[in-house]
Amino acid sequence: MLPPFKNEPFTNFNDPANKAAFEQALALVESRFGEKIPLIIGGERIFTDDTIKSTNPANPDQVLAYVGKGTQELALKALDLANKSFQWWKNYDPDARARILLRAAAILRRRKHEFSATMVFEIGKNWMEADGDTAEAIDFLEFYAREMMRLSERQPVTEFPGEENNLYYIPLGVGAVIPPWNFPGAIMAGMTTASLVTGNTVILKPASITPVIAYRFMEILEEAGLPAGIVNYLPGPGGAIGDTIVDHKLTRFIAFTGSMEIGQRIFQRASVVHEGQLWLKRTVLEMGGKDAILVDDDADIEFAAEQIVTAAFGFQGQKCSACSRLIVHEKVYDKLLELVVNRTKQIKTGPTRDLSNWHGPVSDEGAYSKILEYIEIGKSEGRLVAGGNRAGFPGYFIEPTIIADVAPMRASCRKRSSARCSQFAKSSLFKRA
Amino acid sequence: MLAVCKVKSFQEGLEVFNNTQFGLTGGYFGKRREHLEKVRVHAHCGNLYLNRKCTGALVGVQPFGGFNQSGTDSKAGGRDYLQLFLQGKSVTERF
Numbered sequence: 001m002l003p004p005f006k007n008e009p010f011t012n013f014n015d016p017a018n019k020a021a022f023e024q025a026l027a028l029v030e031s032r033f034g035e036k037i038p039l040i041i042g043g044e045r046i047f048t049d050d051t052i053k054s055t056n057p058a059n060p061d062q063v064l065a066y067v068g069k070g071t072q073e074l075a076l077k078a079l080d081l082a083n084k085s086f087q088w089w090k091n092y093d094p095d096a097r098a099r100i101l102l103r104a105a106a107i108l109r110r111r112k113h114e115f116s117a118t119m120v121f122e123i124g125k126n127w128m129e130a131d132g133d134t135a136e137a138i139d140f141l142e143f144y145a146r147e148m149m150r151l152s153e154r155q156p157v158t159e160f161p162g163e164e165n166n167l168y169y170i171p172l173g174v175g176a177v178i179p180p181w182n183f184p185g186a187i188m189a190g191m192t193t194a195s196l197v198t199g200n201t202v203i204l205k206p207a208s209i210t211p212v213i214a215y216r217f218m219e220i221l222e223e224a225g226l227p228a229g230i231v232n233y234l235p236g237p238g239g240a241i242g243d244t245i246v247d248h249k250l251t252r253f254i255a256f257t258g259s260m261e262i263g264q265r266i267f268q269r270a271s272v273v274h275e276g277q278l279w280l281k282r283t284v285l286e287m288g289g290k291d292a293i294l295v296d297d298d299a300d301i302e303f304a305a306e307q308i309v310t311a312a313f314g315f316q317g318q319k320c321s322a323c324s325r326l327i328v329h330e331k332v333y334d335k336l337l338e339l340v341v342n343r344t345k346q347i348k349t350g351p352t353r354d355l356s357n358w359h360g361p362v363s364d365e366g367a368y369s370k371i372l373e374y375i376e377i378g379k380s381e382g383r384l385v386a387g388g389n390r391a392g393f394p395g396y397f398i399e400p401t402i403i404a405d406v407a408p409m410r411a412s413c414r415k416r417s418s419a420r421c422s423q424f425a426k427s428s429l430f431k432r433a
Numbered sequence: 434m435l436a437v438c439k440v441k442s443f444q445e446g447l448e449v450f451n452n453t454q455f456g457l458t459g460g461y462f463g464k465r466r467e468h469l470e471k472v473r474v475h476a477h478c479g480n481l482y483l484n485r486k487c488t489g490a491l492v493g494v495q496p497f498g499g500f501n502q503s504g505t506d507s508k509a510g511g512r513d514y515l516q517l518f519l520q521g522k523s524v525t526e527r528f
Contacts, residue, residue, distance in 0.1 A: 139492035169519040198518040286504040289457025296463025304462040307486035312435040321458040321488045326437040401434045408438040
């Protein structure tokens with residue numbers, strides 16, 4: 001019997017052996033800079049003339065890879081092939097599908113630091129954040145493998161005299177999987193494998209700024225024995241490729257994680273029943289947040305301050321779960337704010353290739369200019385008490401920034417702020433949209 | 434960027450907490466049992482953390498996903514998740 005699920009442990013980088021192994025993985029990823037990455041459609045590797053440049057946000061001159069750029073024609077080809085593959089994959093033994101995930105988890109464990117190091121360069125995660133992302137990817141594989149085994153067992157239904165009754169869980173069809181850039185390993189792997197282990201086939205359109213990590217995962221799935229054509233790797237612009245795969249009559253479901261705006265757009269487009277479409281499309285959408293922490297007058301404020309700073313500025317505040325609003329009881333407001341500001345000022349910002357830099361660059365140029373713009377708005381709505389400036393490197397570095405004394409009665413979420421996942425969506429001001 | 438605001442009471446704080454179109458994660462720091470129980474029920478978000486940070490959900494431990502404009506209420510890394518990728522077929526044979 002399979003041992004029960006348990007979470008993958010995080011790597012301790014205080015251990016010199018782990019640190020050395022991670023340095024080696026970073027060097028390996030660096031040695032591949034500038035590589036050409038193809039699309040994978042129906043198992044065929046397709047190189048395109050027009051490419052997506054995946055760069056290091058800590059140093060945009062560094063190109064991780066030139067990645068194949070999907071076209072509408074290639075998207076239609078992928079949909080057609082995914083639909084053909086579904087006709088046999090849907091009947092593939094669920095246990096065998098689950099075992100592909102277990103093998104992939106084992107391979108990912110072996111290539112753990114290489115996978116994490118890729119995220120250090122491609123999206124600017126620090127070592128611990130990247131390691132956590134990889135651990136979560138492994139967890140998804142292990143967890144969903146077991147879940148599929150459970151769901152393919154005999155399901156409980158009430159007995160009825162003179163009848164044999166059964167409930168089977170059967171797959172949906174071709175799924176469009178559109179993951180975010182902020183967990184480009186874990187969420188990408190989670191949505192992709194949840195789709196395939198249940199017997200669906202997949203068009204995987206990775207986030208345009210993090211296609212390399214998704215390609216590494218494709219390699220792992222292939223090595224784990226996933227047959228060709230089950231997951232089709234189709235990077236490309238959201239507008240052209242995204243809409244094509246969301247709208248198509250052969251698409252049965254859309255699994256998406258990203259901004260509220262794109263999520264709503266997908267929700268709306270998916271509701272249209274196109275000519276020749278047999279089903280109502282299902283959507284699994286994970287959008288942003290405007291996450292708040294409330295601190296009461298009897299809180300342990302030393303501990304709260306430490307936790308708040310981690311939640312607000314870990315991975316540059318770009319997690320969907322990041323704290324962007326801090327609500328504090330007036331009795332402890334001044335003291336807590338002082339503790340939070342002091343801790344924030346100690347944060348070291350810089351290229352996360354270096355373990356000592358906890359706070360790295362933001363995702364890309366678009367996010368960089370938008371955040372700087374929000375900081376200006378923030379200054380007009382409150383009091384700047386930490387950060388507020390560019391952090392002086394060639395990449396997209398911004399100091400961890402805190403705006404205090406924002407009026408709670410105006411508290412709400414700015415609609416326009418959540419341009420990408422919740423992340424810096426955090427214009428974080430408490431003002432009404 | 435972190436925005437900070439001052440509130441006069443726990444109740445006002447809870448109202449500000451919920452005053453958003455989203456509902457993904459959230460946190461509360463405090464010790465009174467009465468307030469802890471109230472936050473547990475009335476703070477409307479998919480992943481609520483009492484006396485710890487609101488990031489770092491673990492697969493299987495904290496199924497992850499939020500309410501309202503945070504999405505379609507799915508919980509990744511939880512027992513309900515795979516059913517979103519499946520449909521149930523009931524088969525009855527009379528004998």
